[in-house]
Amino acid sequence: DAKTTQPTSMDCAEGRAANLPCNHSTISGNEYVYWYRQIHSQGPQYIIHGLKNNETNEMASLIITEDRKSSTLILPHATLRDTAVYYCIVRVSRDDKIIFGKGTRLHILP
Amino acid sequence: NAGVTQTPKFQVLKTGQSMTLQCAQDMNHEYMSWYRQDPGMGLRLIHYSVGAGITDQGEVPNGYNVSRSTTEDFPLRLLSAAPSQTSVYFCASSPDRTGGNSPLHFGNGTRLTVT
Numbered sequence: 001d002a003k004t005t006q007p008t009s010m011d012c013a014e015g016r017a018a019n020l021p022c023n024h025s026t027i028s029g030n031e032y033v034y035w036y037r038q039i040h041s042q043g044p045q046y047i048i049h050g051l052k053n054n055e056t057n058e059m060a061s062l063i064i065t066e067d068r069k070s071s072t073l074i075l076p077h078a079t080l081r082d083t084a085v086y087y088c089i090v091r092v093s094r095d096d097k098i099i100f101g102k103g104t105r106l107h108i109l110p
Numbered sequence: 111n112a113g114v115t116q117t118p119k120f121q122v123l124k125t126g127q128s129m130t131l132q133c134a135q136d137m138n139h140e141y142m143s144w145y146r147q148d149p150g151m152g153l154r155l156i157h158y159s160v161g162a163g164i165t166d167q168g169e170v171p172n173g174y175n176v177s178r179s180t181t182e183d184f185p186l187r188l189l190s191a192a193p194s195q196t197s198v199y200f201c202a203s204s205p206d207r208t209g210g211n212s213p214l215h216f217g218n219g220t221r222l223t224v225t
Contacts, residue, residue: 032210043114043200043216044153051211087152091210096160097168098143098214102152 003027004088009105018075020104022088025069031092033064035073037084038103044087047073083108112136116201116217123191123224131186131220133201141204141212142184143168144176146197147219153200159184191224198222 005023012018024033034049048055048062050071055062061074075082087103117132135142143158145168155168159178173195175187184203188195199220206212 030210034213036214041198041219041221043218044202044214046213046215049211049213085152091212096141096158096166097155098158099155099169100145100153 003031003090003099004101006086006088006101006104008102009107011107011109012075012078013109014080015077018073018078018082018106018108020073020075020086020088020106021070022073023070024088024090027068027090028092031090033062033068033071034089034091035060035062036087036089036100037082038087039081039084047086078106078108080108080110082106114201114203114215114217116199116220118220119218120221121223123188123222125191125193125224127191128187128189129191131188131199131201131222133184133186133217134182135184135201135203135215136182137203137205137215138181139203139205139215140181141206142178143202143214144174144184144186145200145202146170146195147200148197156186156199188222191222193224196222196224 035047036044038044050062063072085103114135140161144156145153157176159165201217202214204212
């Protein structure tokens, strides 16, 4: 089973920040949090990942709570092209089974 | 930059036929895996490999075989196709089997229909 829980769907107005939550309450100390997205039926695309600290790249920011039991992916200025399914997963360094849940379907509203 | 290449892009099979879905990566990645995605659903892990000569089962391995004779290639075999195997299949790879610090790179998928 997936080790994360995410809302099934979310809406966000174009131009606003999209904040996608993820719960991973059973995460262990050596597990990374990863975010991917899948646009239409394309192959999933890597967005960002982190262990303990908050991370930022050209696509998004990742905020991990201090207890690491949850995280938030932030798309700072959502556009219609950000409409996609977003997957949050955790990956432990010695566990090679990378399990995806059903993700969050993000709708960007014009 | 080819990345992860899957062939064919589309395939139609009759029940009982066999076929191999090809996956190749040119990034010298140790880890490779196969997922299937049914309409409106998330990704389910079929098989994975942490290096040449090593394979293991994922969540839904029944009806599929894999082998990893080289680092670059990880073919998925359907020995006797069933309509329940109609799905989109994605291959993925990542650089380091031991690193949690190792993003997956996905191919563009093979859309398989079994009639």
